[in-house]
Amino acid sequence: MRKLTTLHGRPASERLGDAALLLISLLLAIFFLMPIVWSVANSFKPAAEALANPVALFSKAFSLENYRRLEDVGAGWYVYAANSVLIALGTIVLTVLIAVPAGYGFAKFRFPGQSLIFVVVMATMMIPFQSILTPLFLILKFLGLQNNLFGLVLVYTTFQLPFSIFMMRNSFDAIPSALIEAARIDGASQWALLRRIMMPLALPGVATVAMFAFLNSWNEFLAALIFLSDQNKFTLPIMLVNVSSGIYGIIDWGALQAGITVTMFPCIVLFLALQRYYVRGLTAGAVK
């Protein structure tokens, strides 16, 4: 680990350099943070005030009128939020239920064709889902799951699987075999082994998988746009785009900001709370 250097007891030139770098860091922080802050701030302003001064961070009057107007957008924002929540929860549950045993199977068993199957699963990570949307549309139609929230959950789960299986296989691989042997000798069944020994140790991996499943299904736009056609089945990103295209050429910016705030909020909170797992997943997925 690197030593923490303090600003004291160092040459003036270095201290000046540090101050300059701190200033640059701060300016960059403003660039990355301000769009979010502005949007949230404006979502709580009355329309007239937002139009008069969109730059101001604090309004004279705190107002929820934008959120109230968002209730009149299409089926109402809470319907879209509920759809998004259902889809995200469904995707998390299915992804975890399928990827955990799959990762376990790949890590702790040897069966014929195993490495070939694993290579195929990993290769699907290289193939963009955008290129298979046309036949997927037909398959979902055939299954009667087109324009259906559960159909979208199935699609999102499939897109999540390669990464999630990879993540879980690594988690199970990291569990020492001696531990498993000891449990087996003590008479633990396969199921007990997975539930009592493996799962607790693989839990950080599960958290990473669940978090990515949440963010990707919550934020996905193109598949939702294609597969959902009923107004009351839309997800939050589709609602945002509908608000942003306006009604009779007039865009309700206040309602849009309220919608953006509602959509961003869970992602940011989750990221701040579970940052560790997120970056873990990024680097694991990236440095494969």
Next chain:
Amino acid sequence: MVSTPKREQARAARAEAADREPHGWLGLVFIAPSMVFIGGLFVIPLVMTAWMSFYHWPLLGRRKFIGLDNYAELLGDTQLWQSLGFTLLYTVLVTAAILVVAFPLALLVDRPLRNTGIFRTIYFMPVVIGFGAASTLWMWLLNPDSGVFSRLLLGLGIVDAAPRPLESFWPALAVVILMVVWKTAGFTMVILLTGLQSIPQEIAEAAKIDGANAFSRFRRITLPLMRNALLLALVLNITSSMLAFDQFFIITQGGPENSTISAVFSIYLASFSSYRLGYGSALSFALLVVLVAISSIQLSFMRQRPEEGR
């Protein structure tokens, strides 16, 4: 159940070999559900994409085998070539822009000072917001009448009239790139940061003692040792930019005059606006081939000298 020594022994033997062979079939049971999903909703559609591309396939009505006609049409489709050219232009510009911003960010947050953790979090935050929310957010920021940017620029006296960037090609492309840099630079920063942190401290220290200045340390040590991280950032940025859709569908809506229709956007238009599913599949398959080619070239380049990047 009474466990005899014999049974105990057998169990131990089984456990000992467990990691290598026995219960192999059980492994298949564990992976079976994932195979159903990946097989049914990934591999089959993939094969179907190739198959459908040989058909005239309307949403309603009868499909007809037309051989390579879709591909012949694709070759002569000027709008398609324009959108492919545009996608490449966008990919080159946005990837360069992201790297130019993300590299300094990585260097900045790699410094052993206090507060770098906070900055890391802040720079990364837009990454977790979806493209839908980010695109609509920037639509507002850039709006000439009620957005923040025109108000700031007017207020500071930099411009006389509110800028309308979406009305001509280059400004429209520039604002989309600015949005994407804002949204994704943090992601590339993290990848580069893992590269930076894999460089042994001793090497940099030794060079410092030997009198190498900061610039030559960066050029001779940091850059070569980060080769893999840089290549990886390149691969990920190029592939995701080649697949860009949301930002052009939402912010520029393909305009002005269809000049910002990306490759995936034209697939969307063919399949789900004109409902020409066969032609859409041909476009998808062509894009797929291009993308797999790009990423395998880049990945093989990365694997050439793997020991250097460590």
